[in-house]
Amino acid sequence: MKWIISILLFGLPYLSQAQTWAEWTRQKKTQRKYLAQQIAALQVYVDYAKKGYRIADAGLSLIQSGKKGDFDLHHTYFNSLAEVNPAIKNCQKVASIIIGHFQIVKQTKEALYSVQQNGQYTSAEIASCKNTINNLLADCLTAVEHLVSLLADTEFQMTDDERMKGIDSLYTDMQDKKTFTASFLRAMELLSIGRMVEAMETKRSRILNGVK
Template sequence: MKKIILMFIILYGSMAFAGKATAQEEEIAQLLLNVEKLSQFKQILSDMKTGYDVLNKGYGTIKDISQGNFNMHEMFLDGLWAVSPTVKQYGRIADIINDQVLLVKEYKSAFNRFKSGNMFSATEITYISGVYDNLFNESLHNLDELTNIITANKLRMSDDERIKAIDKLNTDMEDKLRFLRSFNNSTSVLALQRQKAMLEITASKAMNGIN
């Protein structure tokens, strides 16, 4: 009987030990697995940090380059505020101013003639005056544009752009002067026709003894 009890105790102890050993093995295996996962996680973090450093460095480089380009661009734009001697001495500038002087002189002379000739009604004189006023105001606008173009710190333009703008103003001023002369000629012809008609009527009345 004692032998049977002793054998049972030994068997139970062996089983308990075996169970305990198995549990320890599982804990060790789980621990090793956790260590491996931790190592992988650390590698992932390391790769992420490396990627971030590369990205951040690249961004810094791009920022520096873009800032450098911006500064160069600013310098270029700031230079466009200046007006070179080539532009200031451009011959078309004098032509524009001369056309403006001619426009004023010619429209004033013609208007005084039309008003004093008594060939036009008050309404017609008002219309003629309106045409001259509009033309004069538009020519002043051209001079304002010209002043801005040839004055430093007014417009950001290259020399080529300023020259082209001056050429355009010159053409526009020439068109205004041509229009003025055409209008004056047409109006003068109308005044002469009316004067001739009045003379013919006066002569006809005189021949017929009509007062």
């Protein structure tokens, strides 16, 4: 499971440690292409997951086989829980969770670069920002790992309703993470702006007062 997640989420060029920010910027036009490829990779993984029995395949024979049919019906129902409904795999919220994670990664990496470069933050503030972002990204990765588990036929024995509830919960969680990300990065930005304004006012005051 870990290796497929790594390919899906950290195989993107802009997450490569060997790639500079300038290189990522030059490749920005192909960002959507890479995103589509990662989502496709997720779907391929799901499609190749081991499948259980389909209730539909049992047909009327279950009903016609008496007591044995009752046993087979329960057995087939249990196995069908390992067969993920394609409608669930293709649910819009599934794509939204993946895209939401990519958006958070992009925004936080860009913001961290700015924080480290603009000279408006102390080393302690930079370290705190980096720690917050790392924890956020780790939580996002855990959420997507759980999503893949929900979509993999052999991971959890669940009904369609149970899987959808799990997806709904992950979707809400990712939306909360996006909201937190926006608020946190905005707060960091305002701190920087405030300090730049203060520095400009101080410089202006010194000039007016003839202080070098």
